Structures are given as C-alpha cells and as structure tokens.
Amino acid sequence: MSKSVALPPIVMPARDEITxxxxxxxxxxxxxxxxxxxxxxxxxEIACGGLTVPVTKSTLTHHLSILRQAGxxxxxxxxxxxxxxxxxxxxxxxxxxxxxxxxxxxR
Amino acid sequence: MSKSVALPPIVMPARDEITxxxxxxxxxxxxxxxxxxxxxxxxxEIACGGLTVPVTKSTLTHHLSILRQAGxxxxxxxxxxxxxxxxxxxxxxxxxxxxxxxxxxxR
DNA sequence: GTCGTAGTTCGACAGTCACCGTACTACGCC
DNA sequence: GGCGTAGTACGGTGACTGTCGAACTACGAC
Numbered sequence: 034m035s036k037s038v039a040l041p042p043i044v045m046p047a048r049d050e051i052t053x054x055x056x057x058x059x060x061x062x063x064x065x066x067x068x069x070x071x072x073x074x075x076x077x078e079i080a081c082g083g084l085t086v087p088v089t090k091s092t093l094t095h096h097l098s099i100l101r102q103a104g105x106x107x108x109x110x111x112x113x114x115x116x117x118x119x120x121x122x123x124x125x126x127x128x129x130x131x132x133x134x135x136x137x138x139x140r
Numbered sequence: 141m142s143k144s145v146a147l148p149p150i151v152m153p154a155r156d157e158i159t160x161x162x163x164x165x166x167x168x169x170x171x172x173x174x175x176x177x178x179x180x181x182x183x184x185e186i187a188c189g190g191l192t193v194p195v196t197k198s199t200l201t202h203h204l205s206i207l208r209q210a211g212x213x214x215x216x217x218x219x220x221x222x223x224x225x226x227x228x229x230x231x232x233x234x235x236x237x238x239x240x241x242x243x244x245x246x247r
Numbered sequence: 248g249t250c251g252t253a254g255t256t257c258g259a260c261a262g263t264c265a266c267c268g269t270a271c272t273a274c275g276c277c
Numbered sequence: 278g279g280c281g282t283a284g285t286a287c288g289g290t291g292a293c294t295g296t297c298g299a300a301c302t303a304c305g306a307c
Contacts, residue, residue, distance in 0.1 A: 053245035054170060060166040062295080076252065084182050092296055094255055113253045114303045128245050130237020138160035169265080199266055201285055220274045220283040231279065 043101065043108040043115075048123045051104035056128065059103035062137060063086055065096050069105060069119065073136050078109065078118035150210065150215040150222075155230045158211035163235065166210035167242060171195055172203050176212060176226065181242050185216065185225035 043118040060066055071084055086093055097117060099120045104123065111136050124132045153198055166173065167173055171193050178191055204224060207213040216223045231239045 041286060053242055054168065054173060057164055057168040057173075057242070061161065061168040064295085065159060066161060068162075082252090088295085090254070091256080095295075098255090113302095115254065128241035131241025132236025132242060132245075132286075134235035135160055137165070137237075140159060148292085171265085195265085196267060197284070198268075201267075205285090220272095222284065225286090 043110065045101060045107055048127065051123065051127055053128060054107055055103040056124070056131070059100050059105050060131045062096070064092075065100055066135075068096065068100065068102045068117075072106065072117065073121075073132075078116040080114050080116055082114075084117075087133065095107075150217065152214055153209065153211045155211075158230065158234055160235060162210040162230070163212055163238070166207050166212050169203070170228065171199075172207055173194040173242075175203060175207065175224075178227075178245065179213065179224065181241075185223040187220075187221050188224055191224075 060069065065085055066130060068084055081090075081093060081097065084093065086096075088096070097106065097108075100117075101137055104120060106117045107120050109118070117130075121132065152210055174193055179186060188197075188200060188204065191200065193203075195203070204213065204215075207224075208215055211227060214223045214227050215227065216225070226239075228239065
C-alpha cells in the first residue's frame with residue numbers, strides 16, 4: 034500500500050488549549066518531573082534517548098506523550114529522532130511563575 | 141475506657157517536609173484545586189462545611205486530608221469545627237511563584 | 248537489499264485513587 | 278439527660294495510571 038502513515042504527527046495543544054490542571058497532572062509524577070528538570074537544566078532540546086530516566090523505552094514514550102498533550106513539552110521530528118523541548122514561553126505566559134517555582138524547589 | 145482519643149491531632153508537615161511532587165499531586169485534582177481557589181479567594185480560613193464542592197462529606201474529608209498532608213492547607217480545631225487555611229507563606233517560601241501561577245490561571 | 252538504531256503501539260497487569268454510604272466520635276444546645 | 282450538627286474512620290468498588298515486554302514502523306549506513 035502507498036499510504037505510509039509515518040510516525041504520529043506529534044499532537045500539541047495550542048497555547049489557549051493548555052489547562053492548569055493538565056499541567057499539574059503532568060508534573061505530578063517523579064519520572065515526568067525528572068524529564069522536565071533535565072530539559073530545563075539543559076536549556077536546549079533533548080532527544081528521547083538522551084533523557085536519563087529509570088524506565089523502559091515504552092514507558093518513556095508514554096510519559097513524553099502525556100507531557101506533550103498537556104502542553105509542557107514540544108516535539109520536533111528529524112529522521113527517526115524526536116527532539117523534545119520545554120514550552121517555556123507558553124507556560125510562563127499562561128501561568129507566570131509556576132514553572133520557575135517548581136524548578137526552584139529544593140527537591 | 142477512659143482513653144478518649146479525640147479527633148485526630150491534625151498532622152501537618154513542617155516546612156522542610158513539604159515536597160514539590162506532593163504539592164503538585166495535591167493540586168492535580170479538580171476538587172482540590174477548587175478548594176485551594178476558594179481558600180485563596182477568601183483570604184481567610186474556611187470551615188469544611190463552608191466549602192462548595194460537588195462531593196459528599198466523606199470525600200471532602202479525604203481531599204482535605206490530602207491537602208493537609210501535602211502541606212498545602214493547615215487546620216485549626218475549634219469545637220467540632222475545623223478551619224482550613226492556605227499555607228501561603230510556606231508555599232511561597234519554598235516554591236516562589238508556584239501558587240500565584242496556579243491561581244492566575246485563566247481556568 | 249540488509250542490518251542496526253530510534254521510537255511508537257499494543258495488550259496486560261498491578262497498584263493507586265476518587266468516590267460513596269454507613270457508622271462513629273465530639274461538641275453545643277435544649 | 279437527649280438531640281442535632283461537624284467532621285472523621287472504615288469498608289468497598291470502579292476507574293484510572295504507571296509499568297513492562299514484545300511486535301512494529303521508519304530512517305540511515307553498509
């Protein structure tokens with residue numbers, strides 16, 4: 034068949050589609066919080082494989098999909114690699130201080 | 141028996157016992173978020189019965205206990221009434237901007 | 248073309264969680 | 278004393294969620 038569905042188109046909510054509850058839910062997990070911290074600390078996008086998390090690939094995919102759907106991270110495809118980055122601007126615009134407060138946390 | 145256990149002593153974590161993840165988890169629920177919003181909007185403590193939530197009493201007790209254990213709300217006993225208030229100072233000190241970011245959310 | 252790598256999808260499973268109704272304790276008032 | 282109110286404790290249930298392994302697609306290099 035010619036219909037090469039390709040990898041999923043990476044769904045991302047628009048800025049005004051992002052809800053506080055969704056963001057909080059996305060951040061309320063140790064693995065996802067670790068991902069966000071790494072992205073914030075790096076300051077640039079990171080490929081899935083470049084993230085250090087104590088779970089298998091499939092679970093990591095699951096967490097990244099939740100973070101993406103919540104509007105916390107954005108994805109960019111390049112070949113078979115998927116780069117993830119924090120949607121800092123959108124989050125800061127919608128919930129000023131939230132992300133900084135979370136990242137400033139001692140633990 | 142003479143051992144009147146009385147109502148539970150209202151456990152509350154010390155400031156340095158509060159974790160980001162616990163707070164995020166506590167806020168990541170529509171009912172609890174509504175409670176926090178009401179407490180923040182009021183600016184003063186509110187009794188359990190004074191909170192407007194679409195759940196039964198026992199469920200409300202459950203949510204308040206979670207908020208208390210997470211360090212988001214504090215409780216004060218007075219007779220049979222239990223007054224709840226937001227631990228603004230502690231939260232702002234630990235995670236500056238977090239609470240404001242959540243409350244500033246459009247929805 | 249073949250192989251290896253990057254990442255997703257699909258069950259399946261165990262643990263957690265929100266919710267409720269009922270029973271209970273504690274206080275205040277009559 | 279008895280009664281009503283405020284809130285908690287307990288037991289149970291259905292739904293969600295994090296986790297994994299295995300199978301799959303897509304790209305790049307040889």
